[in-house]
Amino acid sequence: MTALIDTRDRALAAFYGLALGDALGMPTQSLSRKQIKQRFGQITTLTAADADQPIAPNMAAGSITDDTEQAVLVAELLVTGAGRIQPSDLAQGLIDWEAVMQAKGSQDLLGPSTKRAIEMILAGHTPEEAGRFGTTNGAAMRIAPVGIAADVLNEQRFIESVIQACQVTHNTTLGISSAAAVAAVISAGINGVSLSQALDIGSRIALLAESHGYWIAGARISARIVWAKRLCAGVSNDQLPDLIYDVIGTSVASQESVISAFALAHQVACGQLPAFDALCMAASLGGDTDTIAAILGAMLGASQGMSAWPVELIEQIRTVNGLALSPLVEQLLSLRTI
Numbered sequence: 001m002t003a004l005i006d007t008r009d010r011a012l013a014a015f016y017g018l019a020l021g022d023a024l025g026m027p028t029q030s031l032s033r034k035q036i037k038q039r040f041g042q043i044t045t046l047t048a049a050d051a052d053q054p055i056a057p058n059m060a061a062g063s064i065t066d067d068t069e070q071a072v073l074v075a076e077l078l079v080t081g082a083g084r085i086q087p088s089d090l091a092q093g094l095i096d097w098e099a100v101m102q103a104k105g106s107q108d109l110l111g112p113s114t115k116r117a118i119e120m121i122l123a124g125h126t127p128e129e130a131g132r133f134g135t136t137n138g139a140a141m142r143i144a145p146v147g148i149a150a151d152v153l154n155e156q157r158f159i160e161s162v163i164q165a166c167q168v169t170h171n172t173t174l175g176i177s178s179a180a181a182v183a184a185v186i187s188a189g190i191n192g193v194s195l196s197q198a199l200d201i202g203s204r205i206a207l208l209a210e211s212h213g214y215w216i217a218g219a220r221i222s223a224r225i226v227w228a229k230r231l232c233a234g235v236s237n238d239q240l241p242d243l244i245y246d247v248i249g250t251s252v253a254s255q256e257s258v259i260s261a262f263a264l265a266h267q268v269a270c271g272q273l274p275a276f277d278a279l280c281m282a283a284s285l286g287g288d289t290d291t292i293a294a295i296l297g298a299m300l301g302a303s304q305g306m307s308a309w310p311v312e313l314i315e316q317i318r319t320v321n322g323l324a325l326s327p328l329v330e331q332l333l334s335l336r337t338i
Contacts, residue, residue, distance in 0.1 A: 005191070006305065007192075007333060008329065008330070008333060009305045009306050010189055010192075010301070010302050010305050011148045011190050011329045011333055012301075012326060012329050013301030013304065013309065014147065014148060014186050014190065014297075014298045014299075014301040014302040015071070015075075015144060015145070015148065015298070015301070015325045015328070015329055016301065016306070016317070016325060017275075017296075017297030017298050017299075017301025017302075017308070018068055018071055018144050018294045018295075018297050018298040018301070019294075019297070019321075019325070020293075020309055020313060020314065021067075021282060021292075021293030021296055021298070022064050022065055022067040022068045022290050022293065022294040022297070023061075023063060023064050023065075023068075023290075024043055024045075024047075024279055024280060024282075025043075025282065025283040025289035025292065025293040025294065026056050026059055026063055026064070026290050027047045027048060027050065027056065027059070028040065028043060028283055028284065028289045029054075029055055029065070029288060029289050029291075030054045030288070031054075031286060031289075032286050032287075033241070033242075033245050033284075033285060033286030034286075035286070036284055036286055036289075042280065042281075042284045043280050043283040043284045044280055045061075045280075045313065046061040046062040046316055046317070048060055048061040049063075061316070062319070062320035062321070063320055063321065064317065064321050064323065065290050066101075066110075067141045067142065067290055067291050068294065068321075070094070070097065070141065070142040071141070071142040071144050072325075073090075073094070073097060073142070074090070074143070074145045075145035075149075075328050075331075076093075076328070077090060078146070078149050078335060079328070079335070082335065083149060083150070083161070084161075084164060085165050087164070087167050088127065090165070090169075091117070091118060091121045091168045091169075094110060094114060095118055095122075098110050098118075110138075111137075111138045111252060112136060112252070113134035113135060113136040113169055113170055113175070114138045114170075116134075117130040117131050117133070117134055117169040117170075118130075118169075121168065127167055127168040128167060131168050131169050131170050131171030131175070131213075131214075132213075132214040133172070134166075134169045134171060134172055134175045135170070135172050135174045135216050135253065135254060136170070136253060136254060137178065137252055137253070137254045137257045137258055137288065137291050138169055138170060138175075139165065139166040139169060139175045139176070139178070139254075140175075140178045140181075140182045140257075140258050140291075140295060141294055141295060142165070143162065143165055143179040143180075143183045144183070144186055144298040145328075145332055146161050146165050146179075146183045147182070147183035147184070147185070147186025147187040147190070148186065148187070148329065148332040148336070149161070149333070149335040149336055150162075150187060150335075150336065151187060151191070152184045152187035152188050152191070152201060152205060155205065155208065158183075158184070159208060159209050159212065161183075162179050162183050162209060163176055163212055163213075165179065166179050166213070167213075170213075171214060172213045172214045172215075172216045173210045173212070173214070173218075173220075174210075174216045174218050174221065174254050174255060175213060175254060176209050177209040177210035177221040177222065178206070178254035178258040180202075180205050180206055180208075180209035181203065181205060181209075181221055181222070181225065181258065182202065182258065182261075182298065182299060183205075184198075184201050184202040184205035184206070185198045185201065185202035185265070185299040185302065185303075186298055186299060186302040188201040188302075188303075189299065189301075189304075190302050190336075193303075194303065195265065195268060195269040195299075195300070195303035195304065196266075196269040198299070198302070199225070199266060199269060199299075202225065202299075203222050204222070206225065207220075210222065218253075219255045220255075221254065221255060224255050225259060225262045228248055228263040229262070229263070229266045231243070231247065231248070231263070232244070232267060233266075233270075237272065237277075237281075240263075240264075240267065241281055241284065241285055244263055244264070244285060245285050245287070248260050248263060249287070250285050250286055250289070250292060251287055251288060252291070256287075257287070257292050257295070258295060261282065261292050261295040261296040261299065264278045264281060264296050265278070265296055265300060275300040275301075275308040275309075276308065276309065276310060278296060278300065279293050279296060279297050279300070282296050
């Protein structure tokens with residue numbers, strides 16, 4: 001008898017997994033691997049940021065960053081638009097979000113690709129033109145709500161949904177395919193497939209999605225996912241972080257940080273790492289740790305459900321950030337049946 005799939009639990013775990021990974025990586029973002037080892041050893045729980053944290057100084061343990069905040073923005077736009085996102089609405093939403101961050105004195109502002117695209121929009125360029133230089137992980141980091149709201153079984157419609165969420169800032173082969181890969185893993189996980197199968201679906205959808213957007217001369221996302229899986233196969237948990245940091249890379253480039261998240265997810269899929277330990281490893285890597293861990297948390301949560309995450313840490317994130325995601329997740333799931 002086939003077990004009943006709790007899509008709500010998986011969807012909720014995807015969104016809270018994103019927030020958990022984001023918060024775990026908050027104090028280490030933009031630090032080198034050496035700096036993280038010196039300051040923290042290894043991240044094992046939610047931790048406050050130091051006063052000299054370059055992006056999130058003195059932020060409280062459990063605080064989320066732009067990864068979760070922008071994912072919430074995308075989710076709200078999906079709900080308002082009945083499953084569709086108008087590029088102009090996303091552009092305005094991002095402009096408004098950054099203004100709020102600046103008013104707070106936060107250093108957690110728009111990333112390089114998104115910033116450039118918004119400046120082009122304000123200068124009168126079309127959304128299609130604005131996103132033509134976006135190659136970083138900004139679209140992939142906020143794509144989780146699309147994976148919840150859209151069913152990857154309808155591949156063409158699914159990719160169209162991803163493009164709507166990417167176009168204004170990341171209208172490139174790399175930006176779209178990396179976001180599509182992440183969203184596909186989440187959508188497949190919610191459908192009930194195993195994590196291993198979901199990761200393979202993510203690679204396949206990335207291959208289909210890379211025919212969209214402006215061509216960029218860079219390593220292909222689908223090929224990099226397959227390569228990273230082979231590279232890390234059989235590598236011990238002690239050696240894995242250095243391999244990812246030194247060879248795959250942990251920068252904001254989508255073909256580094258997104259692939260690093262996939263590499264860690266493959267280790268969870270083969271039983272080498274528990275899900276939460278993988279998030280802690282991501283938060284300890286160095287580089288764009290909050291985004292790598294956020295993407296990883298969303299993908300793992302969709303396949304493993306809320307039981308993968310420590311209850312007390314999820315509650316801490318809810319309390320610290322006033323983050324009640326259940327109503328939003330319910331609304332996103334209602335779009336999935338349209």
